[in-house]
Ligand SMILES: O[C@H]1[C@H](O)[C@@H](O)[C@H](O)[C@@H](O)[C@H]1O
């Protein structure tokens with residue numbers, strides 16, 4: 001989908017075109033009036049679109065509500081988290097990433113609806129996360145509910161609901177949790193100091209590689225994040241699936257693909273990679289982040305009370321009964 005397409009109103013535009021064609025044939029004053037009404041309608045719709053844009057980027061309720069210093073305290077984190085990142089930082093190499101992508105494109109792992117996937121994922125407890133030991137369905141609903149409370153668009157709520165579903169990988173091709181969860185970072189160029197636990201890359205075979213250890217490595221400045229290999233895991237996996245099997249707008253797809261890329265969206269690292277599109281997408285990813293992170297201390301949602309509502313949203317952009325090819 002073209003960037004910005006979410007804000008277009010195809011039905012209004014189509015009606016307008018029908019009328020314009022009619023007008024060319026008849027050119028009655030009635031037709032002219034109708035066209036003017038339609039033109040006004042198009043304007044109002046565009047006004048609504050701008051409002052939607054404001055809604056996406058307006059501050060979240062969390063901005064004043066939460067003590068943010070309580071989250072992502074990696075220095076104080078338990079050994080489970082530290083060991084997780086040591087392993088991940090040693091094993092995410094260019095060679096592994098090429099293999100993982102090949103694998104991914106080579107087959108379908110399962111066929112399930114979105115809701116079935118949420119239920120399946122529920123047994124996974126994320127070893128990389130210092131902030132929650134809740135099940136994944138609780139985390140997904142907490143994120144979606146926070147987005148909904150703030151009155152954000154329905155596709156944004158959907159992104160909250162599904163953003164971590166890529167962790168399903170754990171039950172299929174994964175070698176452990178290290179290639180599924182945790183923050184992400186580019187491979188193929190030097191590991192930035194702003195990645196958490198930056199010293200744990202020393203035993204990664206790419207760390208001393210002649211090319212991969214240089215600042216830009218295999219990339220050129222301005223190449224755009226779409227052309228960068230981010231460490232393989234749940235973001236990248238779900239992005240590819242939703243890009244092909246949903247109508248989620250580009251901003252939503254970027255939220256899915258980059259939500260774990262904290263070195264970029266939080267620490268401002270790797271800015272040299274960005275192209276014009278990435279600047280727009282960065283705003284969207286940043287708008288999403290508080291809902292992912294700070295909803296972790298909210299009340300635990302009641303799954304059964306919320307199911308109907310979210311099935312309605314899933315249906316709009318994906319299909320509630322559609323068996324997704326995972
Ligand atoms: O531990 C968390 C968790 O795995 C999240 O799903 C991921 O998006 C975050 O980046 C990571 O810090």
Ligand SMILES: [Fe+2]
Pocket residue numbers: 163164234259260
């Ligand atoms: Fe995540």
Ligand SMILES: [Fe+2]
Pocket residue numbers: 139163164292
């Ligand atoms: Fe999350």
